[in-house]
Amino acid sequence: MLHENDTIEEVKNEVLYHVAKAAFEGNLEKIEATLPYEILPGNKSRFRCCVHKEREIVRERIMLAKNINPADGEPCHNTVKIIPAACENCPITRFTVTDNCQKCMSKKCMQACHFGAISMTRDKAYIDPDKCRECGQCYNACPYNAIVDIMRPCRRACPVDAIQAKKDGRVKIDDEKCIRCGSCISACPFGAISDSSRMLEVIDYLKSDKPVYALVAPAAEGQFGVDITMESIRTAVKKMGFKDMVDVAIGADFVSDSEAKEWAEAYNEGKKMTTSCCPAFVHLIRRHFPELVDHISTTVSPMAATARLVKAMDKDAVCIFIGPCIAKKSEAGQDQEHPGENADLVLTFEEFDAMLRAKEITLEPCAFEENQNGSIHAKNFSNSGGVTKAVKQALMEQGVHAGVNVRQCNGAAECRKALMLLKVGKLPEDFIEGMSCEGGCVAGPGNIVDEMSFKKERIKQLKKADDRLVTDTVAEYSQYEFSMHRQQHAE
Numbered sequence: 001m002l003h004e005n006d007t008i009e010e011v012k013n014e015v016l017y018h019v020a021k022a023a024f025e026g027n028l029e030k031i032e033a034t035l036p037y038e039i040l041p042g043n044k045s046r047f048r049c050c051v052h053k054e055r056e057i058v059r060e061r062i063m064l065a066k067n068i069n070p071a072d073g074e075p076c077h078n079t080v081k082i083i084p085a086a087c088e089n090c091p092i093t094r095f096t097v098t099d100n101c102q103k104c105m106s107k108k109c110m111q112a113c114h115f116g117a118i119s120m121t122r123d124k125a126y127i128d129p130d131k132c133r134e135c136g137q138c139y140n141a142c143p144y145n146a147i148v149d150i151m152r153p154c155r156r157a158c159p160v161d162a163i164q165a166k167k168d169g170r171v172k173i174d175d176e177k178c179i180r181c182g183s184c185i186s187a188c189p190f191g192a193i194s195d196s197s198r199m200l201e202v203i204d205y206l207k208s209d210k211p212v213y214a215l216v217a218p219a220a221e222g223q224f225g226v227d228i229t230m231e232s233i234r235t236a237v238k239k240m241g242f243k244d245m246v247d248v249a250i251g252a253d254f255v256s257d258s259e260a261k262e263w264a265e266a267y268n269e270g271k272k273m274t275t276s277c278c279p280a281f282v283h284l285i286r287r288h289f290p291e292l293v294d295h296i297s298t299t300v301s302p303m304a305a306t307a308r309l310v311k312a313m314d315k316d317a318v319c320i321f322i323g324p325c326i327a328k329k330s331e332a333g334q335d336q337e338h339p340g341e342n343a344d345l346v347l348t349f350e351e352f353d354a355m356l357r358a359k360e361i362t363l364e365p366c367a368f369e370e371n372q373n374g375s376i377h378a379k380n381f382s383n384s385g386g387v388t389k390a391v392k393q394a395l396m397e398q399g400v401h402a403g404v405n406v407r408q409c410n411g412a413a414e415c416r417k418a419l420m421l422l423k424v425g426k427l428p429e430d431f432i433e434g435m436s437c438e439g440g441c442v443a444g445p446g447n448i449v450d451e452m453s454f455k456k457e458r459i460k461q462l463k464k465a466d467d468r469l470v471t472d473t474v475a476e477y478s479q480y481e482f483s484m485h486r487q488q489h490a491e
Contacts, residue, residue, distance in 0.1 A: 002039050012350065015058060016351055020354050021357075024359060036054075036059050059085075065199060078175045084170060088170055090153075091152070092165055095138060097127055100144050112140070112141035116128075116131055117131035117132040152165060157187035160412070179281075179327070180279065181326070195348070198329065199354075210316060212243055214246070215321045216246070230372075236356060247373040248302050249373055250374045250378070251305035256377060264395060267430055268402075271295075272295060274295050274296050274431065277387055278441075302378075303328060303346075319343040322352050323441065324348065324349055325346075326348065375470050376462065384440035386440060397469055406430065407432050
């Protein structure tokens with residue numbers, strides 16, 4: 001049952017938990033009709049205007065948990081979706097005149113507006129929302145700061161202007177602009193934007209006879225507490241029905257080794273390159289800087305590299321990535337006409353936690369030394385700047401001592417600036433490391449706790465790592481043959 005002090009994250013996890021439980025038990029048929037009343041009993045509202053609205057929001061969250069778009073009842077294609085019932089109470093107009101307006105004779109706000117949107121009423125200035133183009137000139141011109149900028153949090157957070165307000169009060173996501181970063185999901189204070197889930201398909205795989213492998217992101221270390229290691233997660237996923245767990249730090253070492261070779265070649269040729277690990281960053285280039293696509297490293301992401309390795313070891317393997325990234329959901333399954341190209345499905349830590357609860361599985365402490373599969377450099381891939389450090393380490397191990405200069409972009413805004421410089425030929429650095437989330441993957445929107453909450457635990461855990469090299473990991477799996485490069489830059 002939900003309570004009025006519950007947060008958005010708790011509401012989301014409760015819905016995911018019940019959907020996962022019903023899926024494991026084979027009782028999904030009636031969940032949309034029964035669950036809203038089960039977790040919101042009685043007639044008293046807890047979060048919104050009335051309990052009926054709250055139940056509709058829960059019902060639409062159930063649809064997203066089943067990978068169905070609440071807006072039209074169709075399967076989701078874009079990972080990021082609006083929950084219509086939850087989105088309607090934000091201000092429609094961005095710029096509003098407050099009572100601070102002195103109706104001054106200079107009328108600087110009117111002079112600054114080039115669209116005729118401002119007029120004077122008896123008491124104060126008025127901005128016509130139908131004429132306003134949200135340029136902000138009136139806001140800057142007012143000598144009394146009487147005009148306020150109330151941009152919707154989701155629009156303010158979106159780095160690519162993919163969110164627009166509709167006249168009915170709700171927002172619309174432009175799928176052609178959206179880079180699937182999830183910034184809007186984290187920004188919305190009402191939880192009106194969320195990610196769709198393929199959790200039910202994962203559960204179906206676990207119920208089948210197919211060998212299902214969990215590919216766990218290095219960002220998991222510290223996520224569940226200092227005593228919960230990769231070995232703890234391995235034990236838990238096996239109880240859930242997975243055949244085994246594979247640490248994606250292994251794939252990160254392969255990526256470091258491959259990308260180091262690409263960087264060395266590009267450096268010698270005078271060609272500038274970008275990393276390809278962050279799918280939101282790659283989406284940013286493809287959708288907003290298409291002329292720069294050829295600058296993207298052809299090396300696959302750690303998720304894809306790990307999936308290819310696992311499928312080289314077991315040709316029947318089904319690979320499920322577990323991590324903090326929402327954009328990974330759009331990356332998974334790409335180019336599957338070529339077997340072994342990528343992970344098959346993706347779970348966020350939120351979804352994974354809900355599935356653990358549904359199966360009544362508790363993560364138990366295990367010894368750290370039993371689970372280290374990748375180097376410390378690979379484990380730090382998930383931190384901003386971690387890719388650069390790992391690739392430079394690989395360059396050193398390969399005997400390449402080129403003085404490469406890398407612009408490390410922390411967040412989508414910095415990524416855009418760097419790409420703009422590259423576009424106009426004014427990027428001073430040789431390479432760009434692009435991370436859409438500020439702080440790196442450890443700050444991803446699919447986490448169950450925020451970065452600051454588990455940062456100390458993560459640092460303590462990683463201090464126990466040994467000093468193995470990037471090339472040590474690559475050598476360990478040298479008997480398996482698979483490509484480390486994309487066949488094409490697929491959407």
